[in-house]
Amino acid sequence: MSEEQHTGTDITHDSRSAFDLYHPAVPLVYFTIVIVLSMAAFQPVFCVLSLAGALIYGCYLRGWRAVVRSLRWSLPMVLIIALLNPFFSAFGTTQLFVLLGRTIYLESLVYGLCMGLMLTAMLQWFSNAAVVLTFEKILAIFGNVLPTIGLMLSMIMRFVPMLARRGREVEGVQQACTAIAPRSVRESTSLRVREASVLMGWSLEDSLRTADAMRARGWGGPNSRSVYQRYRFGSADLALTVSFALLGLVCAFLAWVACSQFAFYPTITPLIMWWGYVPYAGLLLLPLFIEFEEALRWMR
Amino acid sequence: MDALNVMEGASTMVHTPPSSTAPAVPVPALSYTDFSFSYAGATDRRALRDITWVVERGSYTLLCGDTGCGKTTLLTCAHPVLAPRGERSGMLRVLGRPFGEFCDEPDAVGHIAYVAQNPDAQIVCDSVWHEMAFGLENRGVPQDLMRRRIAETSHFFGIESWFHRSCSELSGGQKQIMNLASVLCLQPDLLLLDEPTAQLDPVAAQNFLHALFRVNRELGITVVVATHDPASMAPYATTVAQMGEKGIVTGVPDRSGVGRAEHIRSPRRHPAEGTGTEGDPLISISSMYFRFERKADWVARGIDVEVDRGEVHAIVGGNGCGKTTLLDVMAGVRKAQRGVVRNRARAQVLLPQDPQALLVCDTVAEELREWQGRCGYSEADLDAMVERFDLAGLLGQHPLDTSGGQQQKVALAKLLLTKPDLLLLDEPTKGFDAALRRLLVEVIDAERAKGTTVVLVTHDLAFVVAVADRVTMLFDGEVASTEPVKGFFEGNLFFRPTVADLSALGLT
Numbered sequence: 061m062s063e064e065q066h067t068g069t070d071i072t073h074d075s076r077s078a079f080d081l082y083h084p085a086v087p088l089v090y091f092t093i094v095i096v097l098s099m100a101a102f103q104p105v106f107c108v109l110s111l112a113g114a115l116i117y118g119c120y121l122r123g124w125r126a127v128v129r130s131l132r133w134s135l136p137m138v139l140i141i142a143l144l145n146p147f148f149s150a151f152g153t154t155q156l157f158v159l160l161g162r163t164i165y166l167e168s169l170v171y172g173l174c175m176g177l178m179l180t181a182m183l184q185w186f187s188n189a190a191v192v193l194t195f196e197k198i199l200a201i202f203g204n205v206l207p208t209i210g211l212m213l214s215m216i217m218r219f220v221p222m223l224a225r226r227g228r229e230v231e232g233v234q235q236a237c238t239a240i241a242p243r244s245v246r247e248s249t250s251l252r253v254r255e256a257s258v259l260m261g262w263s264l265e266d267s268l269r270t271a272d273a274m275r276a277r278g279w280g281g282p283n284s285r286s287v288y289q290r291y292r293f294g295s296a297d298l299a300l301t302v303s304f305a306l307l308g309l310v311c312a313f314l315a316w317v318a319c320s321q322f323a324f325y326p327t328i329t330p331l332i333m334w335w336g337y338v339p340y341a342g343l344l345l346l347p348l349f350i351e352f353e354e355a356l357r358w359m360r
Numbered sequence: 361m362d363a364l365n366v367m368e369g370a371s372t373m374v375h376t377p378p379s380s381t382a383p384a385v386p387v388p389a390l391s392y393t394d395f396s397f398s399y400a401g402a403t404d405r406r407a408l409r410d411i412t413w414v415v416e417r418g419s420y421t422l423l424c425g426d427t428g429c430g431k432t433t434l435l436t437c438a439h440p441v442l443a444p445r446g447e448r449s450g451m452l453r454v455l456g457r458p459f460g461e462f463c464d465e466p467d468a469v470g471h472i473a474y475v476a477q478n479p480d481a482q483i484v485c486d487s488v489w490h491e492m493a494f495g496l497e498n499r500g501v502p503q504d505l506m507r508r509r510i511a512e513t514s515h516f517f518g519i520e521s522w523f524h525r526s527c528s529e530l531s532g533g534q535k536q537i538m539n540l541a542s543v544l545c546l547q548p549d550l551l552l553l554d555e556p557t558a559q560l561d562p563v564a565a566q567n568f569l570h571a572l573f574r575v576n577r578e579l580g581i582t583v584v585v586a587t588h589d590p591a592s593m594a595p596y597a598t599t600v601a602q603m604g605e606k607g608i609v610t611g612v613p614d615r616s617g618v619g620r621a622e623h624i625r626s627p628r629r630h631p632a633e634g635t636g637t638e639g640d641p642l643i644s645i646s647s648m649y650f651r652f653e654r655k656a657d658w659v660a661r662g663i664d665v666e667v668d669r670g671e672v673h674a675i676v677g678g679n680g681c682g683k684t685t686l687l688d689v690m691a692g693v694r695k696a697q698r699g700v701v702r703n704r705a706r707a708q709v710l711l712p713q714d715p716q717a718l719l720v721c722d723t724v725a726e727e728l729r730e731w732q733g734r735c736g737y738s739e740a741d742l743d744a745m746v747e748r749f750d751l752a753g754l755l756g757q758h759p760l761d762t763s764g765g766q767q768q769k770v771a772l773a774k775l776l777l778t779k780p781d782l783l784l785l786d787e788p789t790k791g792f793d794a795a796l797r798r799l800l801v802e803v804i805d806a807e808r809a810k811g812t813t814v815v816l817v818t819h820d821l822a823f824v825v826a827v828a829d830r831v832t833m834l835f836d837g838e839v840a841s842t843e844p845v846k847g848f849f850e851g852n853l854f855f856r857p858t859v860a861d862l863s864a865l866g867l868t
Contacts, residue, residue, distance in 0.1 A: 196487070207497065211485070218486035221528055226717070233717045236691035236710035239778040240731050247734070254720055262716045265760040269481035274494075275441045277484075277543065278469045283500030288493035288510065290503060 077121060077192045078354040079347070083297040084197035086304075091189040093308040094344065098181050101315035103322050104170070105337055107177045113344025114184035120351060121191045127184075134183060138176030145172025151325045171324045200289045207285040223263060230258045304346070311340045387456035389550045389582040390415040390438055395450035397437055403447055407433045410450070413601060413608045415584055417549075420576040422593055422613065423586040425603030427765045427793050431586035434603070435552045440468040455549055470499065473543035477555040477764060477791070479535035483527050488519065488538055491527060495546045509545050517541045517571060531679060533564025537571060544575065551575065553585045557592070558764065558791045561679055561819040569593055588793035591617040591860030617860020624825055624849045624856070625867060642782060642813050643667040643690050648699035650685055659685045660696070661837035672804060672814040674824040674845075676855070677834035683817040684713070684786055686834065690815060691784050705782035705813070713786045715771035716760065724762070724770050725755040728777065735778040742777065748803065749773045764791035772803070783807060785816040789823050794864035801826045801865060822861035825849065 079087040098110040118127040145168050152165025195217060203210025234240070234255060242248035274280075314336040322329045390413070397408040408430050415421050425431050436442045438454050440463040452459040455471060462468055476482055485491045492514065496506040514520055517537055522530065530538065536556060543551070553572070557565035573596040576583045587593055590600060594613040602609045643666065650660040659682045667673045667690075675683050688694040689701055691710050712718065721727040728742055728751075746752055749769045754762055759770055768791060775783070789797050797820070804814055804827045818824060824831055825845060832842040833855070841848070849856055862868050 211494075211497075214485040214487070214490050218483065218527060222480075225528070229712065229714070230717045232688065232691075232693040233710055233712045236688070236693045236784065237708065237775070237778070238692075238705065239707035239709050239775075239780045240734055258717060258720045261720065261760060262714075265716070266481050269476070269478065270484060272442055273476070273482040274484055274498075276439065276469065276474050277495035277546065278498035279494075281469065281498055282466065283498070285497050286500045286503060286506060287497060288489065288503070288506055290507070 077347075078351045079192045081354070082300060083291050083293045084193065084200050085293065086297050086300050087189070087192045087197075088201060089301050090304050090347065091185065091193065093304055095182060095185050095189075097308065097311055097315060097340070097343075098178060098185060100312070101319060101340075102174065102178060103315070103319050104174050105331060106315055106318065106340060107174050107181065109337065109341055109344060111177050111181035111184065113341070114181050114188060116345070117188050117347055118184050120348060121188055130184070130187060131180075134180045138173065138180055141176040141179070142169060142172035145169070145175065153326045167324050167326070167328055170328060174324075196289075200291050203287050203289055207287050210287065211285075223259070226262060227255075227259055230255050230262075304343075307339060307343045307346070311343050314339060386417045388414045388453070389417045389419070389455060390584070391451075391453045392434075393451040393453075395437070395448070395452050397433060397444075397446055397448050399444060399446040407446070408437070409607075411607055413610070415582065415601075416599070417582050418576075418580050419598045420573070420583045420596055421585070421599045421601055422590050422597045423584060423601050423603060423608075424588065424590045425586075426795065427588060427763060429603050431603060432554050432763075435554060435584065435586055436474075439472055439474055439552065442474055467499075470546050471548055472550045472552065473546060473548035475536070475539050475543060475551070475553045475556050477558050479532050479539060479559060482539045483535065485527070487524065487526050488530070489523050491538055492519070492523075492542045492545055495542060499546070509547070513541050513545045516574075531564065532560050533567055533679075536560060536564070536568050540568070540571060540575070544579075544581075548581065550582045551584070553583070555587055555764075555791070556585065557587075557589075562592075563679065565592065569596055572596065590614075591858070591864070594618060594860075617858060617863065619859055620853075620856040621859045621862050621868070624862070627826065627867075640669065641666040642669045642704055643815070644700070644702045645686075645690065645696075646700050648686075648689060648696045648701060650682070650689060650694065650696050658837050660689070662699070663834070663837070663839055665832050665839055665842060667813060667815055669813055670808065670811050671829045672808055672816070672827050674828035674831045675815065675817045675834060676819070676821065676824060676831055677840075681834040682837050683834055687784055687786055687815065687817050703782075705780075707778065707780045708782035708784060709775040709778055709780040710784040711768075711772055711775055711786060711788060713790065715764075715767040718771045718774060719759040719767065722758060723755065724751060724757055724759050727759050727770055728774055730774065731778055737777050737779065745773045745777055749799070765793065765796055768792065769796070772800075776803070776807070781812055783812055783814045785814065785818075787818055787820075788816055789818060789820045797823060798865060820861070821849070821855065822857035822865050822867065825857060825862065826865045826867055 077087075079090075094110070094113075098107075098114075101107070101110070115127060118130075146164045147162055149168050149171070150162055150165065152167030154166035156164045156166055156169065158164070195213075199210050199213055202213070234251060240251075242251050318334070318336060322331075392411045392413045395408060395411045395413075396406055398404075398406045411434065413434075423431050423434070433444060436444055437448070438452060438459065454462040457465075462471075465471075483491055484494050489510070492510050493506060496509060501509070514523055517540070519538065519541060522534065527535065527538070536559075540556070551572075556572075557568050560568060569592065572583055572585070575581050576596070585593060585597075590597075590613065594600075594615045595618055597613040600611050600613045602611065645666070646664050648660055648663045649658060651658045663682070663686060665686070675686060677683050685694065687710070689696050690703060691708065692701075692703060693710075719727060721730055728745065731737075732742070746755070749772070751769065751773060754766060754770070759767060762770065768788070772788070788800060792800065801823070804816075807814060814827075816828070828845050830842060830844055831848045833840040833848070859868065
């Protein structure tokens with residue numbers, strides 16, 4: 061409706077992380093390793109480490125306000141899972157109390173708590189990944205392999221917000237025309253239906269024009285598609301990816317060792333100070349080291 | 361003519377004329393000989409009849425004519441992909457070759473580029489860089505060559521600073537420049553444009569025309585523009601082709617209408633005749649503040665404005681000054697974050713910038729009847745409205761199949777049938793030719809006579825002179841001034857209608 065109306069959310073751009081200096085595959089590999097390990101290493105220390113790492117990196121990437129805001133609803137989730145788990149799996153030996161005819165054991169309470177922490181950590185890692193791996197980077201990774209998929213993603217990215225914007229516009233126009241304001245429930249339902257059909261007609265009409273514009277610029281021609289985006293996978297990218305992978309392998313082995321000697325039931329295996337947690341902490345803090353190194357370069 | 365020679369020199373790269381033609385004689389870009397066309401399914405009615413027309417290479421040609429006279433059809437008939445289906449007769453040569461032969465060429469689409477009226481409908485991708493690359497990617501151009509072409513084209517049009525933006529963030533003018541640049545990346549010989557500036561505000565339109573001018577003179581690309589507003593393009597064009605009942609007449613562009621008008625005679629005076637209930641404005645807004653988001657900049661920063669009953673109030677100002685927002689706040693669509701907004705209208709209607717937002721039915725006739733049950737207008741009212749807007753020929757058509765100007769007419773007719781007491785119009789003359797603008801002046805005058813209050817947001821200053829009682833100029837989110845039309849334009853240097861605009865409305 062207006063020339064001065066812009067969408068506030070800009071998904072494609074506006075990322076500022078040290079990973080920008082590397083090929084998009086590098087952060088993709090990193091986040092995949094971290095998220096897979098966070099899921100697989102179901103052991104209290106690993107869960108806590110993963111969450112702590114995610115939160116620290118999150119504070120750096122998104123600011124502590126955003127992190128606190130996202131925790132506002134995920135912390136209650138942790139509590140709910142922790143409290144509900146004992147009701148569903150009443151295992152363990154350390155009896156805490158009896159509630160609603162069910163015996164609540166410490167072990168199942170801790171199990172639930174760990175489950176909640178793991179889920180929160182994963183969500184936080186996904187949020188971090190979303191900041192670093194912008195849409196354009198995803199496009200660059202897949203666009204080179206499957207150009208048509210890349211184009212489709214790009215078209216969807218354009219179409220969906222446009223549809224929402226038009227929906228608001230149609231609604232606004234209808235609302236502005238008080239001469240046709242509904243007088244009954246029946247009329248207001250039919251107005252809703254009308255809104256949807258206006259939007260549909262408009263979009264269909266537009267898509268015909270877009271199809272023309274695509275063909276006029278050689279879409280569907282005999283040549284195979286090429287791509288504009290150019291990301292070089294250089295030696296620095298390779299070095300970083302390999303070190304991620306090696307560190308990830310070491311951590312996976314250590315996590316396997318830790319998990320196999322740990323059990324929640326029947327009694328929780330006592331946790332000890334162990335050097336094996338250090339590499340995992342290192343892996344989780346690695347992006348911060350890269351950011352820090354970049355920050356140092358600016359201070360010089 | 362230097363530019364022309366440069367282009368001829370570069371033609372080995374783009375298109376080689378058939379060897380039978382002597383190189384000394386330039387081949388025309390387009391040549392129609394007794395060309396006729398009728399759409400498939402409507403073979404009884406010929407859309408084009410015995411057209412004979414030659415467009416010289418390197419020229420900047422304007423194709424003028426009334427709305428619906430077949431300008432678009434004539435242009436698209438020469439495009440290998442966009443050509444409408446139907447029956448052709450006569451001869452059409454594109455870049456020296458018969459049309460059929462030209463289409464069989466593997467790279468035909470690359471030689472001829474097309475830019476249409478609606479900036480949004482032509483955009484395919486979500487970001488500017490991808491949009492620029494789209495055509496080249498389709499043709500499988502190697503990456504290095506593609507990047508070079510995009511780099512030089514972006515440089516030429518000054519796109520670098522917004523190259524990574526998302527298309528939805530761009531203004532209409534930027535979108536249209538991008539549409540032009542993205543087809544020029546393909547290095548065409550011939551550029552066809554169908555009313556490319558009809559949806560743009562005057563400043564953006566001038567920018568676009570200037571870019572087009574450079575494309576023609578500096579790059580030597582032949583430009584053909586279909587337009588109903590030849591006056592604004594006259595300074596740039598080399599040839600004007602007037603399309604009428606008797607075919608096409610070519611001539612030299614008339615530049616007499618260029619420049620700001622010396623004297624402005626407004627037929628209006630304030631307060632409006634017969635009404636004028638002093639001290640009881642229909643709409644009053646005081647110290648109104650508005651922004652789209654909490655962190656966004658203020659669009660309106662303390663706007664005060666009053667609209668009297670029965671007056672025609674125009675709101676003018678540059679792009680992004682908050683005109684449309686003010687209209688939306690008046691209409692109650694957007695809520696002001698601060699300030700008092702009073703609207704005492706009983707039944708108001710809003711004509712949006714995109715008339716499609718109002719159109720829902722399968723035919724124009726149904727469209728006009730949609731609110732009959734709700735608002736209770738009679739068949740006689742309906743027939744009168746059809747006659748007033750000359751819609752009789754369109755009644756059976758799908759509203760979205762009609763042209764932009766026709767859609768605007770249908771939407772306006774539909775709104776007026778509800779007998780509103782407040783008419784809010786957002787850019788009502790967008791996409792209108794001179795005849796339609798004159799019709800709209802009559803319509804608004806008639807509404808005023810009935811006592812309807814009209815608020816219109818527009819870039820069309822001549823139209824303001826013709827219909828408005830008072831003008832509010834917005835600048836930087838504030839009201840610069842609210843004055844009767846008569847006094848408003850007198851002291852302005854920039855903000856004055858051009859001679860051609862005024863004479864098109866019969867005001868000189």
